[in-house]
Amino acid sequence: MSTKDEERVYRRLDSLQTVKNQMAMYYLQSKNPYLSDEGKKIAWVTSGGPVEFLIAMDIIPLYPEQYGAIAGSAKDSTRLCQVAEAHGYGQDLCAYARTSFGSIFSPDPPTPLSEIDGKGGLAKPDMLICGNNICGTVLKWYQDVSRIYNIPMFLFDTPPLNGEKIPKHYLEYTISQLQLYIEFLEKLMGRRMEEETMLETMSNSRQAVELWTEILELGKCKPSPLNCADRFLLMAPVVAQRGLIETVTSYEAVLAEVQQRVDNGKGAITVDETYRLLFDNIPIWFNLYDFFNKLAEKSVVFPVDTYTQAWSTEFVETGDMLHDAAVMYSNIYLNKTLQHKIDLIKNLSIEYNCNGILYHSMRSCKRYSLGQPITRREITAKTGIPGVLIEGDMCDERNFSEEQAWTRIEALLEIIDLNKI
Amino acid sequence: MNLSQTGVSAHTMGSTLDNYSKTLNTLKEKGKPIIGYFTNRVPVEILHAMNLHPVRILSFGQQNQGASERYLQTFACSWLRQIMDIGLAQGYETIDGIIFSAGTCDSLQNLSDIWKKVFPDQWTHNLTFPVLTSNPLANEYLQSEFETLIEVLSSRFLKDDNEIKLSSSIKLYNIKRANLLKISGFVSERKMKYNEFAKLLLFSDLLPVETVNEYLEKLITELLDFQNGTAAISPRILLVGGMYDNYKLFEIPEFDYLVADDLAFGTRNFNFQIPQDSFLPRYSKAYMDRIPESTSFDMNKRIKFLEELIQGHNIDGIVLLGLKWCDPDAFEFIPIQNHLDEQNIPYLKLETSPDISNLQQIKTRMAAFIEMLS
16 A cells, blocks of 8 residues: 555545546446447446346446436546536436436537547437336436437336335236337347246346345444445446346455455445544535545544445345346335335444445435425434534536535534533 | 305305315214315226215415424425425324325325325325326226225225215216216306315315305306306406416406416316226226326327417416426426417416415516407
């Protein structure tokens, strides 16, 4: 480790480079689909969309939400949001959607990923796969992309769950859509989906998710081997490339390194963990490292968050693949009740030994954010663990006041200090 | 024609609406349990057949402004925040139960959970329509949702196992819808002002359907005899929007040019019929095939419906009225605007909240739009 690394308040994860290389290859291939094969098709898919079916059909899945994260990290998302606003998309709408529309309309590259082909933005899609298990906004968003590009869209409609059990008619309706989904893909691709390939993809997906879960669970150790920014960057393959063996390989390397940190008693930050906080919601991408490192300097670590936990879904294995997929995709975090979210945050806070919770109240994601004031009060009342809401946004810098956020965070740290007395 | 010339005056309607809480108390005295709902995706005929009284929950009335901030962030849909403000001021104790249309917009979806925390003693139920109505199983799914609704309502509100006679309730609501459609024709002919019609529509979703039908029939007779319409006045404006419901906005003179709407509580709530002899699954299919809500999958269907309104009412211009912080409005107006641009139909896009805090700005913009159309 270099002297410079020693001076840093956080420890670099070497295996992050493996993940970054995998993602770079992925975007390179998506921009040049002819390099790898004879003309692969491209699908834009929501983060709750059933990606395994695309991978099994040799279709390249691309995630406009992930592009929002990339553009945000590159500090270009606000400009792209403004481009979208000039085309009529109101500033109150989802910043991922506005970033995506901005990249479609932007007359002025370079936008993120333009280094690959000089055009910027994601590669143009041949089809759209929209799962409304993460929010209702994606439906309107993808409808409009479908209109702009004049390409087909498949809607995967998963009724929001009202409790922990999936009603029979919900399940049957959802399974029937997976059957239609296969027909949709087969028609577009002009070939059948091979069952063996699909099973192999599902197996890779399960392995990737299990490895991801193991990596996350190591956060329960003290000191925590990972901080928020690490997880937010490491999650890219489990979102976008779940189902590929490359993801399994990358995560095996990550798990080995994280486990080694645990074995050696090394934490993600180089200072004492005075404050172990849970982070709720999507991160502030345009301020990712600044935000978490500044907090690390104050001895704050985030051993757990709700966003990356969303991809540690439990796999159901009954031998009926469509049934199992329907159960898994219905049980997506944002498709469940507020009570489920409260219980989960409460349990995670306890399991990961957190002494505080930071709720990111994000104006451009209503589904994730509305309900947080109640969550905060209820969890504090039940566990004594204090929490504060900070107002911000995942991609639109205009919606984030750093000073205001810091005032609230400092108040939280003071409460935690008082609780220790 | 002024409504005061008929049995119920516009003032009485306004008062009934403005004193929403008092109106509910009066209804409650009639003995039927009151069931509140937010959107058109609630099968009112089923409620009626079960001897329950369905009422639309409105976003105006006495409110405790800002009280909802304890539970809802400021970026939640302005319409739902106001409804929460009203609930926190007046209480919704008179309402025996609320049916939420789940799976619609994100604000309403989350509100259904938040509501349970804020008003824990109130009975609520989530009814979720399928979004993908082209799916062959969508109607079976919706039928099951309706069956579940009947089951939970029975267990909560019915004292005995009487058979539910849906057909007579369908007949009553079909009459109501047909009468409102007829009256919308008089609005188009300028025999009745749109602001009075808006009041009538909201009023008709509060009172018992039997009372409403009696009144509507009387009104139609009088309107048929009324000879002094002002059909020649132009421009003729169509109001396009979603859940906006504060009729007071339409009382300003600039809105006198409205001849039709496609609002959720407006045309989209009465421009359809349900086969009278239908029970599930034909009944659920009829509900599924209605004019789409803003949150539905079929955008082309909504644009086709707008085209029919534009042609049918000989429209000169369109006002797009969006609610602050309403995602479906904000998203759907873009393809609608594109369509109107392609068709060279002038339009004005407005945004407001139920408290109409930007009334003066709206008046100015409306005046300029009317001048441009004239």
